Amino acid sequence: MRIANLTHGALYMLGAYFGVSILKVVPNLWLAALLGGLAIGVLGALFEKLVLRKLGGNVLGQVLVTLGVAFIIADLCLMVWGGDPIPIQTPEFLQQPVRLWGLVFPAYRLAVVVLAVLVGVLLYLLMERTRLGAMIRAGVDDMEMARAVGIPVSRLFTIVFCLGAALAGAGGIIGGPIMSAYPGLDSDMLPLALIVVILGGVGSLFGAFVGSFIVGFVYTFGVALLPDLAYVILFLPMILVIAFRPKGLFGKFAA
Amino acid sequence: MLLLLLALLPVAMGEYYVNLGSQILIFAVFAASINLLLGYGGLPTLGHAAYLGVSAYLSALVALKLGLGHALGALLALAGTVAMAALFGLIALRATGLGFLMLTLALSQVLWGTAYRWVSLTDGDNGLRGLTRPFGLDGAMPFYYFVLAVTAGSIWFMARYVASPLGAALKGTRDQPRRMAALGHHVWMVRWITFIYAGFWGGVSGLLFVYYHKYIHPVSLSLANSAEGLLAVIAGGSGTLAGPLVGAAIVMLLKNYVSAYIERWNMLLGFVFVFIVIFMPEGVVPGVKRLWRRFTSKG
Amino acid sequence: MAALHVQGLKKAFGGLPAINDVTLEVAAGERRLIIGPNGAGKTTLFNLITGDLTPNAGSISVLGEDITRLLPHRRAHRGLARTYQIITLFPRDTLEHNIALALLGLTKARWDVFRGFSKHFYEDAKQVLGRVGLDHLAQRPVSELAYGEKRRVEIAMALAQKPRVLLLDEPLAGLSREERASIKQLIASIPRDTTVVLIEHDMDTALDLADRITVLHYGRVIVEGTRAEVVADPKTREVYLGH
Numbered sequence: 001m002r003i004a005n006l007t008h009g010a011l012y013m014l015g016a017y018f019g020v021s022i023l024k025v026v027p028n029l030w031l032a033a034l035l036g037g038l039a040i041g042v043l044g045a046l047f048e049k050l051v052l053r054k055l056g057g058n059v060l061g062q063v064l065v066t067l068g069v070a071f072i073i074a075d076l077c078l079m080v081w082g083g084d085p086i087p088i089q090t091p092e093f094l095q096q097p098v099r100l101w102g103l104v105f106p107a108y109r110l111a112v113v114v115l116a117v118l119v120g121v122l123l124y125l126l127m128e129r130t131r132l133g134a135m136i137r138a139g140v141d142d143m144e145m146a147r148a149v150g151i152p153v154s155r156l157f158t159i160v161f162c163l164g165a166a167l168a169g170a171g172g173i174i175g176g177p178i179m180s181a182y183p184g185l186d187s188d189m190l191p192l193a194l195i196v197v198i199l200g201g202v203g204s205l206f207g208a209f210v211g212s213f214i215v216g217f218v219y220t221f222g223v224a225l226l227p228d229l230a231y232v233i234l235f236l237p238m239i240l241v242i243a244f245r246p247k248g249l250f251g252k253f254a255a
Numbered sequence: 256m257l258l259l260l261l262a263l264l265p266v267a268m269g270e271y272y273v274n275l276g277s278q279i280l281i282f283a284v285f286a287a288s289i290n291l292l293l294g295y296g297g298l299p300t301l302g303h304a305a306y307l308g309v310s311a312y313l314s315a316l317v318a319l320k321l322g323l324g325h326a327l328g329a330l331l332a333l334a335g336t337v338a339m340a341a342l343f344g345l346i347a348l349r350a351t352g353l354g355f356l357m358l359t360l361a362l363s364q365v366l367w368g369t370a371y372r373w374v375s376l377t378d379g380d381n382g383l384r385g386l387t388r389p390f391g392l393d394g395a396m397p398f399y400y401f402v403l404a405v406t407a408g409s410i411w412f413m414a415r416y417v418a419s420p421l422g423a424a425l426k427g428t429r430d431q432p433r434r435m436a437a438l439g440h441h442v443w444m445v446r447w448i449t450f451i452y453a454g455f456w457g458g459v460s461g462l463l464f465v466y467y468h469k470y471i472h473p474v475s476l477s478l479a480n481s482a483e484g485l486l487a488v489i490a491g492g493s494g495t496l497a498g499p500l501v502g503a504a505i506v507m508l509l510k511n512y513v514s515a516y517i518e519r520w521n522m523l524l525g526f527v528f529v530f531i532v533i534f535m536p537e538g539v540v541p542g543v544k545r546l547w548r549r550f551t552s553k554g
Numbered sequence: 555m556a557a558l559h560v561q562g563l564k565k566a567f568g569g570l571p572a573i574n575d576v577t578l579e580v581a582a583g584e585r586r587l588i589i590g591p592n593g594a595g596k597t598t599l600f601n602l603i604t605g606d607l608t609p610n611a612g613s614i615s616v617l618g619e620d621i622t623r624l625l626p627h628r629r630a631h632r633g634l635a636r637t638y639q640i641i642t643l644f645p646r647d648t649l650e651h652n653i654a655l656a657l658l659g660l661t662k663a664r665w666d667v668f669r670g671f672s673k674h675f676y677e678d679a680k681q682v683l684g685r686v687g688l689d690h691l692a693q694r695p696v697s698e699l700a701y702g703e704k705r706r707v708e709i710a711m712a713l714a715q716k717p718r719v720l721l722l723d724e725p726l727a728g729l730s731r732e733e734r735a736s737i738k739q740l741i742a743s744i745p746r747d748t749t750v751v752l753i754e755h756d757m758d759t760a761l762d763l764a765d766r767i768t769v770l771h772y773g774r775v776i777v778e779g780t781r782a783e784v785v786a787d788p789k790t791r792e793v794y795l796g797h
Binding site: 051054055058059060061063064065067068069070071072074075076078079187191194195198202227228229230231232234235238239242243246 | 293
Binding site for chain 2: 630631643647658664665667670711
């Protein structure tokens with residue numbers, strides 16, 4: 001959507017913390033993820049409608065506002081949930097390891113991978129195969145023209161932002177058993193998201209998908225081999241790709 | 256004029272304020288260097304703390320691990336910072352606008368993360384301590400004058416740059432990059448040179464920083480630090496060289512006084528960003544002027 | 555040797571061919587007018603020549619030198635200058651600053667970090683402004699100027715580069731009758747050591763200025779020749795009446 005959004009990491013973290021609280025009342029992780037995602041989605045929609053929309057095209061403004069909100073959320077989480085990491089329980093029936101092709105995998109992580117692929121495919125179908133997706137893409141490509149044709153661009157953008165925020169929030173809860181909820185989760189997640197988007201190419205879902213695989217693999221192996229330079233290895237793929245292709249791997253335009 | 260006032264400051268005020276003054280001046284150099292890119296170049300950078308940090312760390316490491324003196328240390332630190340700025344500029348300038356911003360952020364985060372993780376070199380979360388000030392300037396007042404001299408020199412050089420033909424070209428590329436290229440200006444090169452120059456002065460502020468605190472910690476390389484610098488520029492107004500100086504004073508004073516009462520400085524910083532963007536997008540100083548005019552004309 | 559030679563130029567956006575095999579030769583000192591209905595590809599052609607766009611195929615040379623691979627700023631150094639359809643000046647700066655930037659672009663001094671800019675370039679800028687009759691406004695910011703005066707500054711900026719080939723993109727657009735006459739006079743007064751290629755919609759004014767005319771339609775050259783030849787050619791009428 002061509003919006004500079006630095007709040008995303010914080011939304012993920014907020015989701016995780018929401019999850020912690022929701023789980024006290026609703027012990028099912030998936031349900032909690034749904035509810036938490038919904039809540040964050042609503043917050044995201046409000047933010048977009050009331051604040052972000054007024055800053056169309058003002059890149060610096062968007063960055064500062066989203067950064068500001070990220071800081072606010074981070075400190076709010078600290079105030080409400082305290083400074084200690086809070087673990088989130090893995091759902092019971094996924095606590096057993098799974099045997100596949102002679103290798104052992106933790107069942108929950110497999111489930112997360114499956115879920116991620118599912119969400120990716122659904123998003124892709126939504127953007128490429130539905131009328132809603134077509135309208136959104138039209139709005140991004142040429143806002144004036146889309147409006148002229150009767151597409152409610154502003155409302156769609158709010159919906160997209162809401163969806164993005166909801167996914168981030170739900171992601172926080174689903175990632176909870178693996179990562180827990182802790183202060184600083186936002187600054188750990190945000191660079192990952194940025195790297196993946198820049199490397200994969202702005203505007204390309206497929207690029208984000210491929211990007212996350214590349215970054216994931218490079219990072220995991222890199223960290224095992226050269227732990228001191230973990231952060232460099234994390235950013236290296238993105239830097240290399242940008243150096244040769246400013247658009248990213250599958251980007252529609254240079255970021 | 257202003258310089259005289261600043262020079263007389265320590266005579267009038269107590270040690271606490273003199274130290275605060277030093278901090279403001281150091282931050283002012285940092286903010287001014289950011290403004291070379293943001294205000295004059297139209298290149299919003301969110302990773303300038305990298306240059307402050309690299310220079311500070313290099314200076315510290317050279318002193319602690321190689322035992323070299325301050326002059327040589329400063330030389331090496333600045334040389335390293337310039338090299339880093341040249342490299343980062345090559346990468347970041349593959350994009351403009353949002354992409355440029357993201358890249359500067361990403362590159363600065365690399366350094367930040369490395370400062371934390373590469374414990375064998377940087378001692379990670381403990382930071383590097385046991386550093387000394389040049390010429391043994393441990394007293395608040397003499398150090399203040401040292402900082403004042405360096406700051407004045409830095410601003411003077413930056414002012415010269417901005418008033419020069421290259422500076423005019425820079426401003427041109429900010430306003431109409433296509434037109435500038437059609438006129439024969441090498442837009443990318445102008446930006447890259449400015450990037451390095453801004454990185455250099457960021458490095459100078461880093462040296463002053465590490466001399467003042469006699470300590471350096473990865474948090475000085477953080478996004479929050481870059482963001483504070485950005486805030487100073489925006490608060491004071493990015494249109495002039497003096498703006499960031501005023502902004503630096505505002506932000507530093509705010510930080511000093513407010514953090515006595517409010518624990519959550521980051522949150523306040525966040526609110527301030529949101530507030531400024533919504534109500535005073537052109538910067539605090541012009542914005543306040545505008546609101547004041549509106550307020551008084553209603554009566 | 556042609557001042558400007560475009561050979562087999564092609565440019566497509568997505569699936570849409572904007573320039574579809576255009577070949578053009580403009581002799582030194584010639585005044586060439588490029589006309590065609592909206593969307594014919596005229597400004598795209600200019601953008602390809604200046605290097606703002608890269609062609610999919612074909613070549614471009616100025617005074618015998620192949621510039622197809624050169625970056626836009628290097629083309630300026632080869633003697634190419636242009637004005638834009640939409641006024642692209644520096645609105646917050648004074649006229650003399652605007653022209654000074656144009657004068658700066660081709661000199662070594664553009665890398666200077668020590669001299670004061672205004673001291674060394676504003677004098678010459680005023681002289682250039684004098685040639686277009688605007689030196690009395692030298693210290694006004696561009697934003698305060700009337701539209702017609704801004705158009706004049708656009709042209710002055712390009713002339714400041716002492717170009718060998720000057721591309722004027724709709725220099726008369728949006729001007730009143732008197733303004734058009736005076737700009738026309740300005741263009742007519744450009745010395746013949748500068749080759750001028752112009753895009754225009756205002757037939758009456760432009761046809762007078764042109765030695766030869768090229769008619770573009772759907773990215774192709776449909777007709778080319780002297781004024782009489784083009785006006786007489788039935789294809790020309792088709793292009794315009796077919797709308």
